[in-house]
Amino acid sequence: MFSVAQHLDLVLAQCAPLAPVTAPLTAARGLVLASPVVAAHALPPFDNAAMDGYALRFADVASAAPDAAVSVQVVADVAAGSAADPPLAPGEAARIMTGAPMPTDADTVVPLEETTSGSAFPARGCVDVMRAAREGAHVRRAGEEAQAGAVVLDAGVPLGPRQLAAAAAAGSSEVTVHPAPRVAVFATGDELVTPGAPLARGQLWESNSLLLTELVTAAGGSVTHVELARDEREALRARVATVQASVDLIVITGGVGAGAYDVVRQAFGDVLDFREVAMQPGRPQAFGRVGGGPPMFGLPGNPVAAAVSFEVFVRPAIARLRGLTGETRTFTATAAEGWRVRADRQQYLPVIVDGRLVRPAGAGRSHFVARLAQADAYAVVPPGIGDVRAGDAVTVLKATGDG
Amino acid sequence: MFSVAQHLDLVLAQCAPLAPVTAPLTAARGLVLASPVVAAHALPPFDNAAMDGYALRFADVASAAPDAAVSVQVVADVAAGSAADPPLAPGEAARIMTGAPMPTDADTVVPLEETTSGSAFPARGCVDVMRAAREGAHVRRAGEEAQAGAVVLDAGVPLGPRQLAAAAAAGSSEVTVHPAPRVAVFATGDELVTPGAPLARGQLWESNSLLLTELVTAAGGSVTHVELARDEREALRARVATVQASVDLIVITGGVGAGAYDVVRQAFGDVLDFREVAMQPGRPQAFGRVGGGPPMFGLPGNPVAAAVSFEVFVRPAIARLRGLTGETRTFTATAAEGWRVRADRQQYLPVIVDGRLVRPAGAGRSHFVARLAQADAYAVVPPGIGDVRAGDAVTVLKATGDG
Numbered sequence: 031m032f033s034v035a036q037h038l039d040l041v042l043a044q045c046a047p048l049a050p051v052t053a054p055l056t057a058a059r060g061l062v063l064a065s066p067v068v069a070a071h072a073l074p075p076f077d078n079a080a081m082d083g084y085a086l087r088f089a090d091v092a093s094a095a096p097d098a099a100v101s102v103q104v105v106a107d108v109a110a111g112s113a114a115d116p117p118l119a120p121g122e123a124a125r126i127m128t129g130a131p132m133p134t135d136a137d138t139v140v141p142l143e144e145t146t147s148g149s150a151f152p153a154r155g156c157v158d159v160m161r162a163a164r165e166g167a168h169v170r171r172a173g174e175e176a177q178a179g180a181v182v183l184d185a186g187v188p189l190g191p192r193q194l195a196a197a198a199a200a201g202s203s204e205v206t207v208h209p210a211p212r213v214a215v216f217a218t219g220d221e222l223v224t225p226g227a228p229l230a231r232g233q234l235w236e237s238n239s240l241l242l243t244e245l246v247t248a249a250g251g252s253v254t255h256v257e258l259a260r261d262e263r264e265a266l267r268a269r270v271a272t273v274q275a276s277v278d279l280i281v282i283t284g285g286v287g288a289g290a291y292d293v294v295r296q297a298f299g300d301v302l303d304f305r306e307v308a309m310q311p312g313r314p315q316a317f318g319r320v321g322g323g324p325p326m327f328g329l330p331g332n333p334v335a336a337a338v339s340f341e342v343f344v345r346p347a348i349a350r351l352r353g354l355t356g357e358t359r360t361f362t363a364t365a366a367e368g369w370r371v372r373a374d375r376q377q378y379l380p381v382i383v384d385g386r387l388v389r390p391a392g393a394g395r396s397h398f399v400a401r402l403a404q405a406d407a408y409a410v411v412p413p414g415i416g417d418v419r420a421g422d423a424v425t426v427l428k429a430t431g432d433g
Numbered sequence: 434m435f436s437v438a439q440h441l442d443l444v445l446a447q448c449a450p451l452a453p454v455t456a457p458l459t460a461a462r463g464l465v466l467a468s469p470v471v472a473a474h475a476l477p478p479f480d481n482a483a484m485d486g487y488a489l490r491f492a493d494v495a496s497a498a499p500d501a502a503v504s505v506q507v508v509a510d511v512a513a514g515s516a517a518d519p520p521l522a523p524g525e526a527a528r529i530m531t532g533a534p535m536p537t538d539a540d541t542v543v544p545l546e547e548t549t550s551g552s553a554f555p556a557r558g559c560v561d562v563m564r565a566a567r568e569g570a571h572v573r574r575a576g577e578e579a580q581a582g583a584v585v586l587d588a589g590v591p592l593g594p595r596q597l598a599a600a601a602a603a604g605s606s607e608v609t610v611h612p613a614p615r616v617a618v619f620a621t622g623d624e625l626v627t628p629g630a631p632l633a634r635g636q637l638w639e640s641n642s643l644l645l646t647e648l649v650t651a652a653g654g655s656v657t658h659v660e661l662a663r664d665e666r667e668a669l670r671a672r673v674a675t676v677q678a679s680v681d682l683i684v685i686t687g688g689v690g691a692g693a694y695d696v697v698r699q700a701f702g703d704v705l706d707f708r709e710v711a712m713q714p715g716r717p718q719a720f721g722r723v724g725g726g727p728p729m730f731g732l733p734g735n736p737v738a739a740a741v742s743f744e745v746f747v748r749p750a751i752a753r754l755r756g757l758t759g760e761t762r763t764f765t766a767t768a769a770e771g772w773r774v775r776a777d778r779q780q781y782l783p784v785i786v787d788g789r790l791v792r793p794a795g796a797g798r799s800h801f802v803a804r805l806a807q808a809d810a811y812a813v814v815p816p817g818i819g820d821v822r823a824g825d826a827v828t829v830l831k832a833t834g835d836g
Contacts, residue, residue, distance in 0.1 A: 055628060055643065056643065059650070075637070082692040082693075107693075109694045110623055110624040110635070110664070110694065111622065111623025112635050113633050113634045115634070125693070128692060187806075190651070190834040191644055191740075191833065192740060192808065192835075193806045195640040195643055196805060199637075199638055200628075201632075202628055203627070220512065220515075225606050229474060231479060231534055232479065233478070233514065235473075235602055235603070237602040240459065241595065244593070244598070288545075290510075290512075291512045291513065333598060337595060402595045402598065403586055403595050403596045403598075403599035430594065431593040
């Protein structure tokens with residue numbers, strides 16, 4: 031019997047970050063940076079107005095006060111996006127919009143609200159300034175957000191909405207990333223038929239291929255092949271041989287036991303490591319490579335065992351292939367009620383998370399489909415701890431694709 | 434000045450769940466159920482073996498003990514997926530695999546480990562049973578997971594990996610769901626150019642269209658139209674008029690201020706509600722409908738303000754359109770350090786979450802792109818509270834698309 035940590039070590043030793051590629055920013059969703067993103071230019075690239083108002087020389091209006099307004103002559107108009115740089119003589123001002131470039135002759139922006147123009151906002155003529163805070167007020171300086179060449183995003187960062195926007199703002203049209211791992215999913219079992227198809231005696235609706243496809247996708251993999259395979263050794267070998275050159279990872283469910291018809295063991299018993307892992311559920315596990323193929327998992331076919339095995343072994347493998355490090359997926363919670371635990375295995379119990387409390391999923395609906403569907407997470411109880419009591423602190427592993 | 438709650442009320446009053454549609458299970462990722470999923474058949478549909486072993490009559494082996502084994506004759510073999518129902522006379526057994534249907538004549542499974550056959554697992558001949566737990570042991574009963582017609586998933590449930598698998602296991606090939614809201618994103622501003630394009634004086638790289646596209650997608654919307662629009666009133670009106678019939682929501686950034694060139698106000702000042710909302714950032718907000726069009730947001734153009742406005746107003750609107758209720762996106766954390774707060778507005782500060790602690794994002798990198806890119810969440814400080822001190826409890830709003 032191997033520990034969970036021992037089996038995970040075997041898995042991770044076979045998984046390395048995929049070779050970096052260049053991707054357009056609009057096709058980089060969820061990918062992990064292989065190189066930093068640097069500002070292509072100073073940000074902002076030019077001094078600009080932080081508010082709508084008037085650009086002028088501070089010296090002209092330094093004495094302005096509500097009871098001693100100073101009049102300036104509006105001689106120009108600078109919209110955002112304008113390349114204009116109107117000359118301003120002393121006593122003159124340019125109407126300016128937020129984000130518009132500061133005229134070279136001006137050093138300060140007086141916001142609309144600190145003049146008498148109110149909402150009229152004249153583009154020409156005289157405006158009375160009632161207050162001017164200080165020289166340089168309401169001006170965003172070139173380079174104040176980032177100097178040209180400054181690192182905006184570090185290598186290793188996953189590109190979510192805000193990271194992609196940061197890269198765009200820094201002038202990147204493309205990024206260097208680890209590609210999404212291409213994953214083939216096989217569900218095995220002669221008893222399995224497509225959901226909704228008529229059931230003959232002995233047949234069940236197949237759900238693991240969809241479960242694994244969705245879990246892999248939510249974990250940042252790209253499922254490029256999904257197949258329901260029969261319990262035929264040679265056929266499975268042939269299918270894997272056909273697919274393996276075009277994927278980075280293979281996940282097979284079912285057929286890993288010691289039964290006479292356990293097809294994954296029959297087909298790959300001599301090349302994968304078949305192990306008993308001290309966990310509940312998920313004891314039978316298989317992992318390795320077939321020939322020069324990519325890493326391949328054989329997971330147990332029970333849906334809860336397959337889901338748990340995914341979280342414990344497959345997701346960390348996908349993270350490694352993606353170039354992701356330091357993913358934190360556990361937290362500590364308090365058991366709202368107790369439950370039974372086998373002392374000789376590490377237990378993964380589907381639980382419902384409610385703030386800092388967790389309770390076993392599926393109370394009142396003990397069947398696995400509802401239990402799994404209700405769960406947000408899995409409580410992790412190491413071997414040797416024994417039963418959990420209400421109020422105990424427990425480690426909780428987040429479930430992929432929840433919230 | 435309106436409160437955040439008042440503006441959200443205006444928004445949600447204009448948003449209702451989209452009319453349900455039927456979707457294949459494989460195209461229902463992330464959608465919300467409009468009708469419950471019920472088991473199409475009893476689950477499991479037939480009595481089956483819970484372990485690899487021998488199906489037999491308990492009465493034949495009730496006396497079995499390690500020192501008093503009882504011999505049975507193996508006369509048949511039932512694999513998973515087999516429709517066979519071999520007759521068993523007293524004293525006879527069928528070799529049976531996990532998941533295979535129980536022969537009608539058998540009532541109990543004796544696991545392989547409780548016989549002398551060990552790993553040899555003979556398909557024929559004599560096997561010595563060393564222990565039989567009880568009548569019915571290791572048999573999964575038809576319907577023990579769900580009776581035919583039992584509710585497996587309730588209406589209102591979002592379909593993640595485990596929920597989709599549950600629907601498949603229950604025999605659903607399709608589900609009744611609220612479709613993903615189709616969203617059009619417009620970024621406005623004559624100063625904006627595509628990231629990576631050469632910058633003339635006065636120009637900036639545009640990031641809001643990508644930011645909003647990614648946020649909408651991560652929130653369960655489907656962005657069907659993205660456009661960078663010029664500051665031209667008639668052109669913007671025409672573009673919105675063209676697009677609005679084919680989307681469920683429109684999000685425009687920029688041009689909502691009172692400036693002379695604020696294009697959203699110029700184009701839609703007479704039909705949208707333009708409001709000052711007591712929040713920081715994000716004070717200027719616009720919302721409404723144009724003609725018979727879908728709900729339309731005008732968000733401020735500053736990227737942090739746009740991101741915050743999305744979380745506070747647009748995401749709840751998308752959730753409502755999706756048919757999602759009771760989405761919990763806030764939690765309580767402790768400030769690891771203090772920060773300044775304007776007392777007259779509700780502050781949304783980008784923060785980094787570290788367990789139960791939060792600290793302002795972007796320390797050492799004050800520019801907005803890095804600040805926004807580093808943030809996991811936003812600390813929410815209501816008006817009238819004043820500065821936050823280290824150790825204070827603060828409400829935290831999760832950022833969309835993080836983790």
